[in-house]
Amino acid sequence: MKKEYNQIVLVIALVLVTSILRVVNAEFHVYNLVPVAALGLFSGSILQNKRIAYLIPLLSMLLSDVGLSLFTHVQGFYGVSQMINYFALALVTFLGTFLVKRNAVNTIGYTLSGSVIFFVLSNLGTFLSGYYGYSFNGFATCFTMAIPFYKSELASTFFINSFLGDLCFSFLAFGVAYLAFNKPAKLKIA
Numbered sequence: 001m002k003k004e005y006n007q008i009v010l011v012i013a014l015v016l017v018t019s020i021l022r023v024v025n026a027e028f029h030v031y032n033l034v035p036v037a038a039l040g041l042f043s044g045s046i047l048q049n050k051r052i053a054y055l056i057p058l059l060s061m062l063l064s065d066v067g068l069s070l071f072t073h074v075q076g077f078y079g080v081s082q083m084i085n086y087f088a089l090a091l092v093t094f095l096g097t098f099l100v101k102r103n104a105v106n107t108i109g110y111t112l113s114g115s116v117i118f119f120v121l122s123n124l125g126t127f128l129s130g131y132y133g134y135s136f137n138g139f140a141t142c143f144t145m146a147i148p149f150y151k152s153e154l155a156s157t158f159f160i161n162s163f164l165g166d167l168c169f170s171f172l173a174f175g176v177a178y179l180a181f182n183k184p185a186k187l188k189i190a
Contacts, residue, residue, distance in 0.1 A: 006180060011052075014039055014173065016059045021165075022064035026074040035169030036061055037092045037114045037162070042173040044096020045110075054093050061089055084125025088118045102174055111170045115163040119146070 020035040040057035047053040069076030092114040099110045123146045132138035132145070 010054060010176070010180065015043075015056055015063065018057075018060040018169075019063040019067060022060075023067035023071055027072045029148055034064075034162075035165045035173075036064075036089060037118045038111060038166035038169035040093035041096035041099065041110055041114045041166070041170060042087050042177075044093040045099035045102065046174075046177055050097065053096070054090055057089050057093055058086060062085060079129055081122065081125030081129040084128065085118075086090050088121035088125075090123070092117055102178075104171075107170050107174060108167065111166045112163065115166050118162065137180065 005113040018034065018036055018039050022036065025034050035147075036057055039060055040054075043056045047056070065076035065082070067076070068074045095110060095114055095117065100139060123143055126132070126146075127139050127142040132142045
């Protein structure tokens with residue numbers, strides 16, 4: 001009973017911390033240094049109940065979107081591209097279901113893959129929202145405009161921040177789970 005309680009507390013803490021980090025980072029203009037994709041990767045890999053594994057990162061994203069709308073200058077709900085972002089997050093969670101052998105090399109590889117998937121799909125969502133028009137030129141412009149986010153410009157390096165946030169969170173989350181649950185094969189939550 002105590003182990004199950006600890007697992008539930010861990011999940012709630014992960015959702016709340018991730019949601020709060022996303023809101024706080026937006027307020028301080030430190031974009032994408034938020035481990036939402038890593039939360040999906042972690043949930044998909046660790047949790048036995050896959051419905052909950054998908055629910056955790058999506059709930060975190062939803063709560064942070066509400067928080068962004070209420071407490072920051074950033075628009076929390078923003079249409080078509082937001083739905084693509086939620087889909088990308090579910091896809092990263094699905095990717096996490098294949099992360100069975102949890103070691104440093106695999107965790108880095110899966111984290112990088114999840115960050116790339118999220119980057120590509122979120123920019124595809126921007127294109128589909130019509131921000132740059134619906135043409136090949138608009139598509140190319142959308143992804144060309146995303147490239148500077150790979151460069152080191154203050155704290156707004158989207159992909160670098162996203163990857164670093166995901167990588168740090170992945171190692172922290174998998175490390176805490178390992179220590180807390182004695183090398184868990186799968187956590188049984190609900």
